[in-house]
Amino acid sequence: MADERPEFFESGHRACGGCGPALAGRLIMKAAGENTIVVASTGCMEVFSTPYPETAWKTPWIHSLFQNAAAVASGIESSIKMQGRDEKVVVIAGDGATFDIGVLCISGAFERGHDITYICYDNEAYMNTGIQRSGATPYDASTTTSPAGKNSTGNSRPKKDMPAILAAHGAPYVATASIAYPTDMMKKVEKAINTKGPCYLQVHAPCCTGWGFDGAKTMEIGKAAINSGLWVNFEMEEGTVTKVKKVKRVPVDDYLKSQKRFRHLFKPEPKTEEIAKIQAIADKNAEKYGTDIVPKN
Amino acid sequence: MLQIMEGSHAVAEAVKLSRPQVVSAYPITPQTHIVERLAEIVADGELDADYICVESEFSALSSCLGASAAGSRVYSATTSQGLAFMAEVVFNVAGMRLPIVMTIANRSLGAPLSIWNDQQDSLFLRDSGWMQLYAEDAQEAMDLHFIAYKAAENHEVLLPAFVCFDGFILTHTFEPVDIPKQEEIDAYLPAFNPYQRLDAKDPISFGMYATPDYYQEFRYEINAAMTRAKKVLREAGAEFGEMFGRDYSGLVEEYRLDDADTAIVAMGSVCGTIKDAVDEMRDDGKKVGLLKLRSFRPFPYEDVRTALAGVSNVAVLEKNINIGSRMLGAVGLEVKDAVYKNGTPVYSYVGGLGGRDIRRKDVKMITEWAETGRNDCFFGLREEVL
Numbered sequence: 001m002a003d004e005r006p007e008f009f010e011s012g013h014r015a016c017g018g019c020g021p022a023l024a025g026r027l028i029m030k031a032a033g034e035n036t037i038v039v040a041s042t043g044c045m046e047v048f049s050t051p052y053p054e055t056a057w058k059t060p061w062i063h064s065l066f067q068n069a070a071a072v073a074s075g076i077e078s079s080i081k082m083q084g085r086d087e088k089v090v091v092i093a094g095d096g097a098t099f100d101i102g103v104l105c106i107s108g109a110f111e112r113g114h115d116i117t118y119i120c121y122d123n124e125a126y127m128n129t130g131i132q133r134s135g136a137t138p139y140d141a142s143t144t145t146s147p148a149g150k151n152s153t154g155n156s157r158p159k160k161d162m163p164a165i166l167a168a169h170g171a172p173y174v175a176t177a178s179i180a181y182p183t184d185m186m187k188k189v190e191k192a193i194n195t196k197g198p199c200y201l202q203v204h205a206p207c208c209t210g211w212g213f214d215g216a217k218t219m220e221i222g223k224a225a226i227n228s229g230l231w232v233n234f235e236m237e238e239g240t241v242t243k244v245k246k247v248k249r250v251p252v253d254d255y256l257k258s259q260k261r262f263r264h265l266f267k268p269e270p271k272t273e274e275i276a277k278i279q280a281i282a283d284k285n286a287e288k289y290g291t292d293i294v295p296k297n
Numbered sequence: 298m299l300q301i302m303e304g305s306h307a308v309a310e311a312v313k314l315s316r317p318q319v320v321s322a323y324p325i326t327p328q329t330h331i332v333e334r335l336a337e338i339v340a341d342g343e344l345d346a347d348y349i350c351v352e353s354e355f356s357a358l359s360s361c362l363g364a365s366a367a368g369s370r371v372y373s374a375t376t377s378q379g380l381a382f383m384a385e386v387v388f389n390v391a392g393m394r395l396p397i398v399m400t401i402a403n404r405s406l407g408a409p410l411s412i413w414n415d416q417q418d419s420l421f422l423r424d425s426g427w428m429q430l431y432a433e434d435a436q437e438a439m440d441l442h443f444i445a446y447k448a449a450e451n452h453e454v455l456l457p458a459f460v461c462f463d464g465f466i467l468t469h470t471f472e473p474v475d476i477p478k479q480e481e482i483d484a485y486l487p488a489f490n491p492y493q494r495l496d497a498k499d500p501i502s503f504g505m506y507a508t509p510d511y512y513q514e515f516r517y518e519i520n521a522a523m524t525r526a527k528k529v530l531r532e533a534g535a536e537f538g539e540m541f542g543r544d545y546s547g548l549v550e551e552y553r554l555d556d557a558d559t560a561i562v563a564m565g566s567v568c569g570t571i572k573d574a575v576d577e578m579r580d581d582g583k584k585v586g587l588l589k590l591r592s593f594r595p596f597p598y599e600d601v602r603t604a605l606a607g608v609s610n611v612a613v614l615e616k617n618i619n620i621g622s623r624m625l626g627a628v629g630l631e632v633k634d635a636v637y638k639n640g641t642p643v644y645s646y647v648g649g650l651g652g653r654d655i656r657r658k659d660v661k662m663i664t665e666w667a668e669t670g671r672n673d674c675f676f677g678l679r680e681e682v683l
Contacts, residue, residue, distance in 0.1 A: 037495050037497065039363070052505040052507045053505075058500060060502075061503065063505065064393070070356075073363060074349060075361055078319045078360065079318060079319055082319060104353055105355070108353065
C-alpha cells in the first residue's frame with residue numbers, strides 16, 4: 001500500500017482470504033492512528049481478530065457484547081473526558097450489530113451527543129453465524145434465513161436506511177464509503193474522528209464467503225456495487241448531503257450475476273420482474289443522491 | 298452527627314462520598330430517588346462526575362462497563378425489570394473483572410407487574426459473579442457502599458458488587474443516619490487504582506473470546522476471586538468499624554442466637570421485624586434467635602455453620618421463590634448446605650413476595666413451624682384468592 005502510515009490492525013488474524021471487513025479494519029486503523037480506543041461488537045471481525053490470548057489490535061481494544069458497543073463507547077468517552085485524556089473512541093461493528101440488535105444503544109449514544117465515531121462494516125448479513133439476513137441485507141439476496149425457493153426470491157425487504165436514521169439524530173457527520181475506494185474511505189474515517197460529536201460511517205465491505213464470489217475479486221465487487229447504483233458513497237454534514245461519488249452507472253445485472261446470493265435471479269431462467277425491481281432500487285438511489293454523471297451535450 | 302434522611306438519599310450521599318467519576322443510570326421505581334438525588338448532587342457541583350442519562354438499563358450498565366474499563370470508578374443503581382434487562386451485561390462485567398458497584402433497590406419481578414419489594418431480582422443473578430451484600434437499614438445500606446467499593450477494587454478480588462436494600466421499605470422511609478466526612482471516606486477509600494485499563498500509551502485487548510482451551514479457566518478464576526472476597530470483605534468491614542465505629546467484620550450477624558434452639562435466617566430489612574419478634578418470643582421464654590446474612594455472594598458457609606452449630610431447627614425466611622426446586626427458597630439451599638454435616642433440619646418459608654407485609658406474628662408462626670418440623674411452604678398465603 002502506498003500509504004506509509006503505520007498499521008494498527010496486524011496481519012495474521014483468522015479472516016477468510018479476500019475478506020472485505022478485514023480490509024476495512026486495516027484501513028480504519030491506518031487512518032485512525034495510535035491514539036484510538038476501539039470498541040468492537042460481537043461479530044466476524046471480533047472473532048477473527050481476538051482469539052484469546054492473541055490479538056490483531058495494536059491500540060486499546062474492547063469487546064463486551066453484540067448490541068452494546070455504542071453504550072460501552074459512551075462510557076469510555078465519559079471516563080477519558082473526566083480523566084482529561086484525549087484518545088479518540090471508535091466503534092467498529094457489523095451490520096447486524098448496527099442495523100438490528102444495537103439500534104437502541106446507538107440511538108441513545110447519538111442522542112446524548114457523545115464524541116464518538118461509529119463505523120459499521122456492512123457486509124449485508126450475519127456472516128459470523130452463517131449468513132443470515134439482517135436489516136442491511138439487500139432486496140432478493142438469498143441468505144440462510146431468507147433462502148430463495150419455490151415461493152421466495154430471497155430477502156423480501158429492501159436495505160434499511162441507517163445513515164438517514166443517524167442523521168435524524170442530529171449527527172454532525174454521516175457518511176458512506178467502500179473498501180474498494182481506500183483513500184476516500186480513510187479520509188472519511190479521519191473526518192469522522194476529527195468532527196466533534198457522534199459521527200457515523202457505513203463502510204461497504206463485501207464478504208466473499210457470504211455473497212459467494214472469488215476472494216480475489218473483493219475490490220472489483222465493491223466497485224461494481226457503486227457502478228450499479230446499489231451502493232452510494234456520500235457525505236452528509238449537519239443533515240445535508242454535501243458530497244456524492246458520481247458514476248457512469250451500468251445496469252444492475254452484472255453486479256447481481258457476479259454473486260451466488262443473487263444466482264437464483266438468473267437460473268434456471270432470468271426472473272426479469274425481480275431484476276427490474278432491483279434496478280428500480282438503483283435508479284431511486286441515483287435520483288435521490290444525484291450520482292449519475294450526465295453526459296455533456 | 299445523626300441526620301434524618303430518606304434511605305435513597307442516604308445511599309446517594311454514600312455514592313457522593315465514594316467519588317465515582319461516571320454515574321450512569323435509568324429511572325425505575327423504587328430506585329428513582331437515588332438517581333434523582335445524585336443528579337442534583339452533580340448539578341450542584343457537589344460531586345465531580347459525568348452523569349450519563351442513558352436510554353435504558355442495558356446501556357446504563359454497558360456504559361459503566363466502558364467507563365470502568367477506561368479506568369474510572371463508576372456507579373449505577375437499578376431494580377427488578379431493569380436488572381433483568383441488563384442481565385447480559387451483569388455477567389459480562391463480572392467476566393471482565395470490572396469492580397463496578399451498583400445499588401439494587403430490591404423489587405419483585407413480573408409478571409404480574411409489581412413495583413413492591415421482595416428479593417427475587419438480585420437473587421436471580423446469583424451465579425453472575427457479582428458480590429451481593431444486603432442491608433437491614435439505611436445506615437447499613439450507606440456503609441455497605443464504601444465497603445463494597447473497597448472490596449471490589451481490591452486486586453485480590455476485582456469483582457463487581459450489588460448493594461441490595463429493600464425497595465420502599467428502605468428506599469422511601471426516613472431514618473437517622475450518620476454521614477461520614479469526606480476526608481474520612483477519602484482515607485478509607487483511596488482513589489480507584491485499576492488493575493488494567495484501556496490506555497493508548499499501554500494498549501491491551503479487553504473482552505476477547507475464549508476457545509474451549511481457555512474459557513473454563515476464566516470461570517475458575519472468577520470463582521476463586523469470589524472465595525477470596527470473603528476475607529477481603531471481612532477486613533474491609535473491620536477497618537470500617539475501626540474508623541467509623543460501626544463494625545461490619547462479619548458477613549453474618551447473630552442476634553440472641555447464643556443459646557437458641559431455633560434460628561431464623563434472613564436478609565435485609567425484615568431482620569428488624571424479626572429482632573422485635575425474637576425479643577417477644579424470648580420474653581415468652583422461647584429460645585429463639587436470628588442469623589442475619591449480610592453477604593449472600595460470597596456465601597459465608599463457615600460463618601453460617603459456626604453460628605448455627607448449637608441450634609435444633611432453622612427457619613429461613615425467604616423473600617424469593619426457587620421455582621421448581623424442592624427447597625422453596627434460594628437462601629435455604631445455601632443454609633442447608635452449610636449445616637448439612639450437623640444434620641440440622643432447615644426449612645424455607647416463603648413470604649412477603651411482591652411487597653406483602655411480614656409481621657411479627659408471621660415470624661412467630663414460622664418459628665413454630667420449624668419447631669414442629671413443618672416442611673417448606675409459603676406463609677401469609679390468601680387461600681381465598683387461589
